[in-house]
Amino acid sequence: MSEHLNSAQLVKIAVAALEDMKGKEITVMEVGHLTSLFDKMVIASGDSTRHVKSLADNAREKLKEAGADIIGVEGEQVGEWVLVDVGDIVVHVMHPTVRAHYNLEELWGAARRARQAH
Numbered sequence: 001m002s003e004h005l006n007s008a009q010l011v012k013i014a015v016a017a018l019e020d021m022k023g024k025e026i027t028v029m030e031v032g033h034l035t036s037l038f039d040k041m042v043i044a045s046g047d048s049t050r051h052v053k054s055l056a057d058n059a060r061e062k063l064k065e066a067g068a069d070i071i072g073v074e075g076e077q078v079g080e081w082v083l084v085d086v087g088d089i090v091v092h093v094m095h096p097t098v099r100a101h102y103n104l105e106e107l108w109g110a111a112r113r114a115r116q117a118h
């Protein structure tokens with residue numbers, strides 16, 4: 001990577017990639033004060049497992065094109081919950097029923113919401 005992108009830049013790229021593919025309920029949570037593993041989480045929903053996979057794939061590709069190091073991607077085969085680990089941020093793309101079940105927003109309740117999409 002030629003230059004290190006900060007977490008705000010990574011979030012902007014990820015959110016734009018999710019919006020481009022019609023991601024739903026995009027939420028950004030600041031969690032750096034709760035964990036040393038990453039600074040922000042981006043959470044989005046897709047309408048189907050195929051949509052979830054497409055959203056996560058687009059986010060990964062756009063981040064990679066911008067020069068971000070993709071540390072790992074989990075859950076692509078099943079497609080109900082795909083996690084894209086970019087180091088400073090983690091992108092969670094989930095099927096609505098899985099998102100409701102795990103409720104990351106409540107689990108990370110002490111996190112500050114940086115953005116709530118409509």
